[in-house]
Amino acid sequence: xxxxxxxxxxxxxxxxxxxxxxxxxxxxFNGLFWYQQHAGEAPTFxxxxxxxxxxxxxxFSSFLSRSKGYSYLLLKELQMKDSAxxxxxxxxxxxxxxxxxxxxxxxxP
Amino acid sequence: GAVxxxxxxxxxxxxxxxxxxxxRSLDFQATTMFWYRQFxxxxxMLMATSNEGSKATYEQGVEKDKFLxxxxxxxxxxxxxxxAHPEDSSFYICSAxxxxxxxxxxxxxxxxxxxx
Numbered sequence: 001x002x003x004x005x006x007x008x009x010x011x012x013x014x015x016x017x018x019x020x021x022x023x024x025x026x027x028x029f030n031g032l033f034w035y036q037q038h039a040g041e042a043p044t045f046x047x048x049x050x051x052x053x054x055x056x057x058x059x060f061s062s063f064l065s066r067s068k069g070y071s072y073l074l075l076k077e078l079q080m081k082d083s084a085x086x087x088x089x090x091x092x093x094x095x096x097x098x099x100x101x102x103x104x105x106x107x108x109p
Numbered sequence: 110g111a112v113x114x115x116x117x118x119x120x121x122x123x124x125x126x127x128x129x130x131x132x133r134s135l136d137f138q139a140t141t142m143f144w145y146r147q148f149x150x151x152x153x154m155l156m157a158t159s160n161e162g163s164k165a166t167y168e169q170g171v172e173k174d175k176f177l178x179x180x181x182x183x184x185x186x187x188x189x190x191x192x193a194h195p196e197d198s199s200f201y202i203c204s205a206x207x208x209x210x211x212x213x214x215x216x217x218x219x220x221x222x223x224x225x
Contacts, residue, residue, distance in 0.1 A: 031212055042202050042216040043153070050212075087152060095211050097143075099152040 002026040004100035006088050011106045012078055020073045020086050020103045028093025034062050034073045035087040037102065043087055046073065075105075083107045111137045113205050115217035122193055123225055129189045130220045132203030138183035139205035143214065144176075147200040159186055193224045 003025045012018040024032070031050035035043035049055055049064035049071060061074040073086055088100040112135040122128050132142060141160050145153040157173075159165035159180035167173045177189040186205075190197055200221050204214040 040200075040219075040221070042219045044216070045213075048212060091212060096155065096158065097153075097214065099154075101152045 002090065002092060002098045004088055004090060004098060006086075006100045006103045008101070009104045009106065011108060012075075014078055014080060014107055014109050016078050017074065017076050018078060018105065020075075020088075020105065022071045022073070022088035022100060024069045024071075024088075024090050024100075026069075026090055026092060026098070029066065030091040030093065030095055032062075032064055032071045033089045033091065033097065034060075034071075035089060037085045037087055039084075046086075078107050080107050080109070111135075111205075111207065111215040113139075113203065113215045113217040115201075115203055115220050117220060118218060119221050119223075121223045121225065124194050125192055127189055127191045128193055128222060129187055130201055130203075130222075132186045132188070132205070132217050134184045134205045134207075134215070137205075137207045137215075139186070140183065140208045141206045142180055142186040143204045143206075144178060144186075144188050145202045145204070147202060147219075153202065156188075190222065193222070195224045198222055198224045 006022045034046040037043040047062035054063045059076045064071045085102040085104050087102045089097045114133045116131045144156045147153050156171045157165040157167045159178050161180050161183050165178035180186040202219040203217045206214050
């Protein structure tokens with residue numbers, strides 16, 4: 001089976017940097033996704049990693065280590081609008097998304 | 110970019126009634142559509158996967174006779190919650206995948222269902 005772990009909640013300050021970690025166990029792997037979800041809205045795609053390493057996209061970066069079953073999402077220059085839940089999801093051998101419980105990120109001025 | 114719409118965005122109904130939710134891909138053909146349910150402060154839970162023209166594949170624990178899914182065309186899938194009860198109140202989200210990229214799912218805006 002699969003298992004995904006990420007912190008329930010994190011707090012950071014506007015303008016700062018925050019790293020949200022995600023660890024997983026799975027028998028089949030076709031990539032790891034990060035999504036952002038604001039309250040009451042559907043998730044929006046942030047990043048997709050299938051190979052080891054760091055993918056940078058503006059203020060957001062995502063890292064993957066397949067051997068360690070580990071990923072993180074790095075958010076720089078935090079803005080108040082970044083307050084949201086961040087969902088880690090892995091794509092299994094059937095190309096279905098298995099979702100983590102999400103990390104609620106609270107940004108303080 | 111690819112757009113997926115859902116209708117309605119909000120629905121309030123009485124217990125025992127049936128509710129139909131539509132999911133449409135507006136500018137691409139969705140060979141596969143997914144239906145998710147999300148309870149407050151929880152993550153998305155996949156309910157079923159539907160491929161155009163074939164029966165939906167339901168996840169374990171999801172009653173196929175209660176949650177009827179029809180994927181009759183490449184741009185439309187419907188989820189009907191039959192004989193809805195208060196415990197069915199949730200946020201229902203669909204996503205769609207075209208045939209070009211198996212990794213990519215485009216999400217609809219979600220439908221919030223409240224059963225009184």
